[in-house]
Amino acid sequence: MRAGNSMVPAALGYVMTEERIERGTIAVLVQRYSARPFDGKFQRFCEDVIGSAVGSIRELFAKVKAIDAKHGKFDLLLCAGDFFGPLTEDDSVDDEVSQLLEGRIEAPIESYIMQGDQPLPGKVIEKFAKTGGELCKNVFLMSILPLDDVVAKIKPRYHFAAAGGRPPKFWEREPFVWDGEDARISRFISLGAFGNEPATGKKQRWFYAFSIAPISATTAPAPKPANATKNPFMAGIARNASKRSLEEAAENFIWGAIKQPTKRSKVVPQGEPGKPPPGYKCRRCESTEHFISDCPERQKPPENYVCKICGTPGHFVRDCPTRDAVGDTGGKKPKPGYVCRACGSENHYLEDCLVANQQRGSQSEHRGRRGPPKEISTDECWFCLSNPNLAKHLIVSIGSECYVTLAKGQIIPTHSEDYTAQVPGGGHILIVPITHYPTFSTIPSDIAQPILDETESYKTALRSFFAKHGAATVLYEVGRLSAKGGHAHVQAVPVPLKLKDKVEETFLKEGNQMGIDFESNPDAALESCQGGRGSYFRVDLPDGRKMVHLMKDHVPFSIQFGRQVLVSLLDMPDRFDWKACLLSEDDDRADAQAFKAAFSPFDPSL
Numbered sequence: 001m002r003a004g005n006s007m008v009p010a011a012l013g014y015v016m017t018e019e020r021i022e023r024g025t026i027a028v029l030v031q032r033y034s035a036r037p038f039d040g041k042f043q044r045f046c047e048d049v050i051g052s053a054v055g056s057i058r059e060l061f062a063k064v065k066a067i068d069a070k071h072g073k074f075d076l077l078l079c080a081g082d083f084f085g086p087l088t089e090d091d092s093v094d095d096e097v098s099q100l101l102e103g104r105i106e107a108p109i110e111s112y113i114m115q116g117d118q119p120l121p122g123k124v125i126e127k128f129a130k131t132g133g134e135l136c137k138n139v140f141l142m143s144i145l146p147l148d149d150v151v152a153k154i155k156p157r158y159h160f161a162a163a164g165g166r167p168p169k170f171w172e173r174e175p176f177v178w179d180g181e182d183a184r185i186s187r188f189i190s191l192g193a194f195g196n197e198p199a200t201g202k203k204q205r206w207f208y209a210f211s212i213a214p215i216s217a218t219t220a221p222a223p224k225p226a227n228a229t230k231n232p233f234m235a236g237i238a239r240n241a242s243k244r245s246l247e248e249a250a251e252n253f254i255w256g257a258i259k260q261p262t263k264r265s266k267v268v269p270q271g272e273p274g275k276p277p278p279g280y281k282c283r284r285c286e287s288t289e290h291f292i293s294d295c296p297e298r299q300k301p302p303e304n305y306v307c308k309i310c311g312t313p314g315h316f317v318r319d320c321p322t323r324d325a326v327g328d329t330g331g332k333k334p335k336p337g338y339v340c341r342a343c344g345s346e347n348h349y350l351e352d353c354l355v356a357n358q359q360r361g362s363q364s365e366h367r368g369r370r371g372p373p374k375e376i377s378t379d380e381c382w383f384c385l386s387n388p389n390l391a392k393h394l395i396v397s398i399g400s401e402c403y404v405t406l407a408k409g410q411i412i413p414t415h416s417e418d419y420t421a422q423v424p425g426g427g428h429i430l431i432v433p434i435t436h437y438p439t440f441s442t443i444p445s446d447i448a449q450p451i452l453d454e455t456e457s458y459k460t461a462l463r464s465f466f467a468k469h470g471a472a473t474v475l476y477e478v479g480r481l482s483a484k485g486g487h488a489h490v491q492a493v494p495v496p497l498k499l500k501d502k503v504e505e506t507f508l509k510e511g512n513q514m515g516i517d518f519e520s521n522p523d524a525a526l527e528s529c530q531g532g533r534g535s536y537f538r539v540d541l542p543d544g545r546k547m548v549h550l551m552k553d554h555v556p557f558s559i560q561f562g563r564q565v566l567v568s569l570l571d572m573p574d575r576f577d578w579k580a581c582l583l584s585e586d587d588d589r590a591d592a593q594a595f596k597a598a599f600s601p602f603d604p605s606l
Helices: 057-071 096-101 122-131 147-154 234-242 355-361 445-468 497-513 522-527 561-569 583-598
Strands: 012-021 025-032 044-050 076-079 112-113 134-137 139-141 157-163 185-189 207-212 395-398 400-404 427-431 471-479 490-496 536-540 546-550
Touching: 012 395, 044 471, 057 207, 057 395, 057 400, 096 122, 096 134, 185 207, 395 583, 400 445, 400 583, 427 445, 445 471, 445 490, 445 583, 471 497, 471 561, 490 497, 490 561, 497 546, 497 561, 522 536, 522 546, 536 561
Parallel strands: 044 076, 076 112, 112 139, 157 185
Antiparallel strands: 012 025, 025 157, 044 207, 134 139, 395 400, 400 427, 427 490, 471 490, 471 536, 536 546
16 A cells, blocks of 8 residues: 555555545545465455544544444554645644644554545645655555556455535445456445534434455355446546556645646656655745745744743744743643643643652652652553453443443352342443543543533433333442542442442441541532542432542542442342452353343433
8 A cells, every 4th residue: 555655564455545536525445455364264354434534633533442442443544535624824733733743642543544625734744745654653644546547457345435525425326346257346435524513414424334355266256236337437447548647647646735737747756855845835935945844934923823832922832931831749841631640630740740649658668769650551551442451342332432331240140040130231330431531520621521421421321221120220439549540430330129228328337347438518529629639439329319438648448349338238248359250251242242232222322
């Protein structure tokens, strides 16, 4: 596959090209092959194809990550249409394009993008010219080959387009058949846009997931679909015999914002390494000798420009005198977007966090000079979807902000001869925000509401679902700030209706034995912990009331306290240790499937 002017490793085994068919339409052609058989059979590969991102890069990758977790694993992502969206007036703005190019936005899987209807941002053009196509880790910008010739040559089985219509519409054409012994069948799909909600009507479908098994010499021809039509490309092959050569046709696709010369050259000039390509002009001074990043005029902000860090005009963000500002604990102030995993603050790094250092203090003489505690990364976190060891077979629902999973080693026995679970699949559930934050109270206020709203939607759905099966709902959350940083989640457990009035009493009794008291004003107690100002344990009782315990410094608190209380209430002491309750993966899958099927009428994500 060709990405820019460089070849992506051939081990990928893809043939892919893209071409502007007409203004506003981009096609992607995909053909996956395997040169080596696996156990005597060709391997099957999975791809996810999406429509125009229109600049919503971070949101798109978050959604793709969730889809990959629920339906993957996918081998790669194909992004058709306008990926970057309309150009901004100031190319130096710290927007999502800049964050992507600098590696501050990560692609969850290998992603291939292209130019759509809009011109490419200048900083993307610069990066492309310097790297030959790789914009950042896992993100490649592709170059061009003549579409008709490639289609006729490779006879792709899937042909994708984006930006068809205003706004882009989803449309799947009837399949068509190629001449030849294998009678290959092609399918054409036009995708809607991911970014930009439509002013009226339903949002068009913007993704298309599929699997494809390579064709070998021994593969029998696929049966011709009943709705197959004539091949629209066959008539054009003879007609295009006198078309321009590849060299004549391939000029300057990637620099679509630049006026083309009236007379085309027969060979595409590539320019010198590190120098602007032919036809490039600096958008500030119109010089052809340097990129906009090297422009002398770049030091002068445009009129009405205001620095986002300090809110004053006269300088760019990169030149802001407060850029090296001191954080609230004396260390360096983090860049926007950083969140301390220990306390959720955006005003200091983990190594400067008072919460993290306080928890380490009593152990420092045993630890020696080992430095700050190792921060848990998202690929090590038990609850982050990016962790390859996450038990994804237990996931039963994925929303926009949260996912829902059966608990590993759940309290409720589901494969016991002595006990019949009231709720299909057991019902011991975890509601987990997709984004990693230590507790719900540490989620920044400007982005917290959608996460909290979806969490409450799942709570309400579970209450209704459990009630249908004759059970009450107990929810609890351990909102503990730790030096390593945990991942916020809420646990939900169904209990028989006959026990619902004993839930509060049991928490008070067990808490009294362990020195755990509960606040008289739970809402005020939770408010005191907002912004990472404290750790807490919260219980949502079946009648809707809350119980809140505020954890105290240097006083141990067992994260298994909620489970301890519920196994006591249910008279199941042997279910306290979750590790002793683990099931085989087959049994887990059966439980997840049973829960999923029964919960679907209540699932707010459907």
